[in-house]
Amino acid sequence: MIHSLFLINASGDIFLEKHWKSVVSRSVCDYFFEAQERASEAENVPPVIPTPHHYLLSVYRHKIFFVAVIQSEVPPLFVIEFLHRVVDTFQDYFGSTNVGDQLPTGQLSVVPWRRTGVKYTNNEAYFDVIEEIDAIIDKSGSTITAEIQGVIDACVKLTGMPDLTLSFMNPRLLDDVSFHPCVRFKRWESERILSFIPPDGNFRLLSYHVSAQNLVAIPVYVKHNISFRDSSSLGRFEITVGPKQTMGKTVEGVMVTSQMPKGVLNMTLTPSQGTHIFDPVTKLLSWDVGKINPQKLPSLKGSMTLQAGTSKPDENPTINLQFKIQQLAISGLKVNRLDMYGEKYKPFKGIKYMTKAGKFQVRT
């Protein structure tokens, strides 16, 4: 399994090391640095790198490489998944405002994911149903592929050992799910009810996937007219964003980003609302739109200056879209009720829905 772990920051320093077996010299990371050099970008560094005596398995998060040193055959996902959990834990621990002086104590409880003796003065349980739409929309505006990735994140602060059940109005939607280990799988299989003793605090109760075969409502559309001309060094740029299937809800937090072709020197644009930035170095255009008002659709118009002498780019840029819709789960998933057993007090319960753009791309 994992022999040693090295943490490498953005500037290439090994700033932390940990050895579980004998000490492996940090020079083993040289192989990693070599691979890093070969890959143009951090995210292209291969997750598995063989070296003469070891294998380096790494994950890249928060601009830090977590490099595990392995000596023999092991399922690579075992290591990768573990490293991600380590990062999650770090994030949980250091991310909170006050890093406790006390070292965390491991506690053995009959329910391994929950400590015993939890006490709160305000007992509350919040569940957030968050759905992300991954979609590729083609030039003409038709959907090439669209799917929904949903999660139910929970923040449960309940005294004692509460036993919760969560039921849905339409559980049939959830045909592809993965659970937190606290969920009783059999109960789900037989009754389609989530029954569980929750971990204390924040956790992901389940994630689900509504696949490409189902019809997915697309809440926004983008009208675009981006053209380069061979003869002139000027190009036209015009995009408009509008609501489509929003179930009467407001689309907000809209953000448009696009990677412009290398030949684009500068852009002169006027937005009808929001602010926009074009970075001439990275060629990244971003437009913070804000809310979409269906009466007055936001648009961004203007011209592009192209490098003189170069021919027009082959491909129009892809538009990436971000947005949020409050109080809506686009799949139609609805929580029916949440019940608590095993404890006598009445907890405060809350459910929130939200739809967001995941990897939402419009090809132009």
Added chain:
Amino acid sequence: MSGNGLSYGEQGGEAAPELAQEAATTTTPSAPAAFGLFSSDTKKNEDLKQMLESSKDSAKLDAMKRIVGMIAKGKNASELFPAVVKNVASKNIEIKKLVYVYLMRYAEEQQDLALLSISTFQRALKDPNQLIRASALRVLSSIRVPIIVPIMMLAIKEASSDLSPYVRKNAAHAIQKLYSLDPEQKEMLIEVIEKLLKDRSTLVAGSVVMAFEEVCPDRIDLIHKNYRKLCNLLVDVEEWGQVVIIHMLTRYARTQFVSPWKDDEVVEEYSENNFYESDEEQKEKDRKVKNIYTMDPDHRLLLRNTKPLLQSRNAAVVMAVAQLYWHLAPKSEASTVSKSLVRLLRSNREVQYIVLQNIATMSIQRKGMFEPYLKSFYVRSTDPTMIKTLKLEILTNLANEANISTLLREFQTYVKSQDKQFAAATIQAIGRCATNITEVTDTCLNGLVCLLSNRDEIVVAESVVVIKKLLQTQPAHHGEIIKHMAKLLDNITVPVARASILWLIGEYCERVPKIAPDVLRKTAKSFTTEDDLVKLQILNLGAKLYLTNSKQTKLLTQYVLNLGKYDQSYDIRDRTRFIRQLIVPNEKSGALSKYAKKIFLAQKPAPLLESPFKDRDHFQLGTLSHTLNSRATGYLELSNWPEVAPDPSVRNVDVAEPTKEWTGILGITKKEKPMEKFYSESEEEEDECTNTSSSKSESGSESEKEDKEESSSDESSGSSSSSEESSDSESDSKESTANKTSRAAAESSVSEDNKKKAKGIFKKRSTSSSSDTEPTSSEESSPDSKSESDSKSDSESEKSGSATSSKKEEKLVQDRKASNRKDVFLLDLDDFCPVTTPVAVPIAAVLSPSSTADLEGLSLSNSSVIDVTTQISVPTETHELLHRMSGKGLAAHYHFSRQPSIFGDHMVSVQVTVTNTTDQKIENIHIKEKKLPPGMRVHEFNPIEYLEPAGSITVSMGIDFCDSTQMASFQLCTKDDHFNVNIQPPVGELLLPVTMSEKDFKKEQGMLTGMNETSATIAVAPQNSTRLVIIERVVKAANLGVVPSGQDNIHRFAAKTVHSGSLMLVTVELKEGSTAQLVINTEKTVIGSVLLRELKPVLSQG
């Protein structure tokens, strides 16, 4: 632990610091040489040393934190060893932890000093706190000091039989560490592994299998007996353990079962039909259709038990199951895993990378698996390049006649991508599609030719290379394309592309006779500036033209050959010499030059465009070796399926010693099964339960139609305990109809009966050991129970109320006995007792318990081993529902009759006795305004028309408490008034007793370990330590069924929760010194722990 170790350990605490100081003075002189360079460090370390010497824990802790920080940063802190090791015996657990961290890092370097700390660990290994025992073992095994190998070995052995599963888990971890330190210990360690493999704790399973994989992966014989247990435990094992176990079981299965891939037709052994088939019939069938493949039930068990894990949140678990299905499941089932694998693609880049690689390999062999998910592999412009190319690879593998047009359209977008590396890969992919799907070859070729005018050189070059390959497959029609490409030569600079074009022109020079010599002329001019790759092709072109068109090109070729002769590259010079000898005839050239044309212009086979993942399938999926496409150190080959399956009986687990002939008291069935049951599936069990309960409710409703009086409750309890035969319930309902009399009469007769029955219960109990149901003297045991009920009940009504139910039961038992004698077909599954009705066994209908028991060994279906049975004890205690003072003269009491409710199978039966203490009639007593927690339901009693003064009536109602101890609140109303009342059930009343054999109990218990187990040690009052008293007290406190036990000191009880039917297993194990271990295993952990709390005083109080 050896005596030496102990005595040493006792002194260790004081001795260690002194010794350490001594040692420090001796070792320090040699140390500074190594770090003399870092003088600032040594200075800093001085103050750390001082802090460590300090008497304050806070200073020590600060110092230790800084030191551990140094270790993490990779700074050398080894010179602090003597100062740190002194603190190993610190009382402060925080300091101790950090010292442990330090020791694990430096003990190997400073072995002599490290030995000073050993005694502390040895002492900690005996600590009453399991956490300390475990961490001591962890550190001890992490200190890589060869001298202490024997101590480690001893510690591991000891820890492997520790009571705490957590410590045993750590023992399993220590095995691997010791093995890597000293492989000589292998044999001894295998013994420990063998022992720990038998462990039933889910906590241990993953760790011991990990140790097994590391130490002795070839000893599959150790797995046989544990195979089924591991399969059954799997769902409850922690995630990381699951991965390891699944990989191990995959290898195991490939050595033990025959291939499920030979035939398309798969007959599952557990299929419905076979359930009824006897052994012979099955064999006969086998003989008839010899070739039909039958899956070993153990093989099926593995597949079935791993399937739910596809829902795991852990990508490694999902991948492990996917590879298991890939390597073990019949081909038709392999696609079960597709959806889950596709789901993983939403995960992090690294997870995607590995999963896509595996899908790429799978999609070559079985396209169908991922075809429905084609669009999930569409590329996004934001994907990292490595992910893009893997997706492209899969898309190409999935291409077929049906989807190729969609795919090509998608590919067109990719070709235009700004990521040129990816665009080039797309062109390759288009080439592969073109060769694989002949229908689109031309389309693809035209598309690629269009790309030749692309502005990007990489795209053009890649297109040329692919076109060259495509043209080779059908050169006849493509003169035009070759001409077009010849023109490109002026602009294109990428060597591979130039070389490809030259090769093409040379190969097909006869098709472009005018252009070819001209191309040679141009390239001869630029020869010296070309890349080696291109130079070789120029030479080739010259040679081919010389052979076909020597008139025009003789001089040119010779010029080129001369250039080549003096080239800097020996490769070029070599080739030049070779070509010259071959094509230019002279005296020296032998017979070979005659064949020059044949040699150069031979028909060459078209290159095959194949997936780079083609050859990866010989590695087990999901392994590091598969990802790297080369054997990683320690890779274990997956063996081929055996031709003939090895003996499957090796996996049979020995049946525990036949239990003593101790039939459960009160006629509880004890079913002895002739063979070890293969395994039970809880699903089927549940099915069975619902069957039973549905028959129950049917008969219940039937009876309700017949008579809506209380007597129906009597009858329904009878029908419910008969699980399958409708005849029984019919007869019962007949009886109840016969019993129909006037209400008052019924009342009295019922209570009369109940009295009798209460006696009967205890009669039976006293005679149970002789397993004779003939009533004998009732006086033996009944008096004390009577007196107890007397002392507890204080009002007249209460007494009658409690008596009501218990009497009913006796009547029931007697009725059944009578019917048994009369008719063997009225066999009741529950009350079936082989001793009393031995005749009934062979004649019984197909579903008679004995024959089902026979079949259990053969078929995989689980027969009714766990049946709801009748209650054993009915609590005499009644609870006040409404006091007569607050009820304006109306009093109400309730008690739990412990009978399956007639109102619905999730309901608990509650008997309410209403008494009128006024001197007036009370009219229309009914229930209103139920205020219930969510999910809870109440079936109210029928309104009572009137109640005479001083009259009292008992009615029954059903409450579904949803397996919780929450109150059911409602209003008890009369004509004029209403009173708020509530019922709160003791946890013992939320159960229905079940019967099962001891073996089944153990098996079920084995599946309910880990977090499903709660236990406590209690003191037992001496008068409570006999079997009868224990049973009596326990079943009184909770509605449990007694499970026969083979051991005198262990008593087992079983029940199901009323609402969800979850098993509740209670074990009381008497220990020495009047203590007992009370263990409860249940999925309903909350109820389990409450029950534990309630049972504790039951046995400890006198």
